[in-house]
Amino acid sequence: MIGIDWGTTHLRAYRIAEDRVIERRESESGIMHVPAGGFPDVLRRAVADWIEAGDQQVLLAGMVGSRQGWVEARYVPCPAGPEEIGAAVIPMPFEGADVLLIPGLSAEDNAGVPEVMRGEETEIAGVMDAIGESGLTCMPGTHTKWVRIAQGRIAGFETYLSGEVFAALRDHTILGRMMTPGPVVESAFDRGLARARGGGHLLHHLFGVRTLGLMDRLAEAESASYLSGLLIGHEVSAALPVQVRVVLIGAPSLCALYARAIEACGGEAATALPEAAARGLARIGKAAPWS
Amino acid sequence: MIGIDWGTTHLRAYRIAEDRVIERRESESGIMHVPAGGFPDVLRRAVADWIEAGDQQVLLAGMVGSRQGWVEARYVPCPAGPEEIGAAVIPMPFEGADVLLIPGLSAEDNAGVPEVMRGEETEIAGVMDAIGESGLTCMPGTHTKWVRIAQGRIAGFETYLSGEVFAALRDHTILGRMMTPGPVVESAFDRGLARARGGGHLLHHLFGVRTLGLMDRLAEAESASYLSGLLIGHEVSAALPVQVRVVLIGAPSLCALYARAIEACGGEAATALPEAAARGLARIGKAAPWS
Secondary structure (H helix, E strand, O other): OEEEEEOOOOEEEEEEEOOEEEEEEEEOOOHHHOOOOOHHHHHHHHHHHHHHOOOOEEEEEOHHHOOOOOOOOOEEEOOEOHHHHHHOOEEEOOOOOEEEEOOEEEEEOOOOOEEEEOOHHHHHHHHHHHHOOOEEEEEOOOOEEEEEEEOOEEEEEEEEOHHHHHHHHHHHOHHHHHOOOOOOOHHHHHHHHHHHHOOOOHHHHHHHHHHHHHOOOOOHHHHHHHHHHHHHHHHHHHHOOOOOEEEEOOOHHHHHHHHHHHHHOOOEEEEOOOOHHHHHHHHHHHHOOOO | OEEEEEOOOOEEEEEEEOOEEEEEEEEOOOHHHOOOOOHHHHHHHHHHHHHHOOOOEEEEEOHHHOOOOOOOOOEEEOOEOHHHHHHOOEEEOOOOOEEEEOOEEEEEOOOOOEEEEOOHHHHHHHHHHHHOOOEEEEEOOOOEEEEEEEOOEEEEEEEEOHHHHHHHHHHHOHHHHHOOOOOOOHHHHHHHHHHHHOOOOHHHHHHHHHHHHHOOOOOHHHHHHHHHHHHHHHHHHHHOOOOOEEEEOOOHHHHHHHHHHHHHOOOEEEEOOOOHHHHHHHHHHHHOOOO
16 A cells, blocks of 8 residues: 655655555655645655556545645544544545545543644554553654553543744744754753743743843853753643653654653653654554445 | 933933923834944933933933943842932933933842843832832733832842743744734633633643634634733733732733733732833932932
């Protein structure tokens, strides 16, 4: 089969045989770069040779199922595992192959406020074995998700806007004026982390990024790392139950910062296997009702 | 005497006689619009006729004393009241009048992180009578300050970045895509306030602004008000001691939102007299060592 992880900025295609990726390719044909009505053509361009070679099953995951994508797929309510997700795929109009689209998942937090994911459910399906029958996974990114697994299914999840808040604060507030770009300074990250864990509100802690700089107690090369430590420290302190193991899924550099924060908070961080999306496409593909 | 509230964007000049403002004018000659070395000329243009008419004492307050201003004035450490601030004014080089500059104030929070203000100390001096010998004042704005008064002096303060965070989130994150500009919708502000007070972390609550919109449970015309309620609700919940009276100093529309949040949190909100800066300039001017 062919698995497509079709996100906002990129399209990643995997040719899968017997649960293994035998070929992969990536392009910048993310949904924001696809013209209206252009999805079948872009898909054909991406994998026409694989289809012609005999792979007639194509499974799509990610933002391609959003309002800005090919079609808007509904959300499957939690709890849901690979079987429920596979049973809920949506057949797509396409000539020459059997194309199915994976829906997103929805949940509600304790206060009844909705939660949604689209694409992450597939990555989680791919690392379910690493998590085990029950556990917790964290998917750091622009909108970081903390996902609870129970009985082999996604039981519920919460999203934190930390990544996008970091970028907005760095690029569009006074805090960014005393920041120089550069690699993460771990000691500064740890100071931000300690500040977050020591009590007090984030909205107050943010002003300290400026005053520590004004008073020459935080260098411009350290300031972004300190801010990152503050935000990730606040998030992990709020999201992490006591002393739990967390499987991290995401970009290695960002996962390393989250692992640092999780361990500082008394948790245990593990990194998931790579290519979670490809594994998840293979797993859900097995449960899907191919015609 | 002449009092000048010289901020980043505006210059407000007051002619004061016997503690009363007898004439006022305002221009857009804030420090960001003053060329290097241009401060004496801009001051002269603003109040030359008052000086010629006999007012030889000119007192400056605000960002004019910052690194980007006329000279960088040091910070006076808290606790400090009008007497200490008046005693610490800095004589400025100027021909034809006696010009003094009011310094800012510094403090540290419980964790030893520095706090600074510049200009607010003058406004507080102006409303000290309304606050009483001891009390709490809140100065809503881009960087909202919560200031503790004890024994008629500023004992300490904490700054929250809520105002600037609101603007950065609205203008530079995905949350702004589902917001239409318009007047504050009080019911939506109250929903954000209730969400903030109901527990959970701000970084998670922010994602709810998007999901409530996606699920048609928050209209685009309500979304900015909901976000404002979230941020102000988080700030007030963290900053407000139990059931205390808070004197608000600032723009009336923003003070009204803070009053709403303070009352929802069990506090009592009072609004300060207008022209706090002019009153404070008069008060500190009395304590200043004019030549």
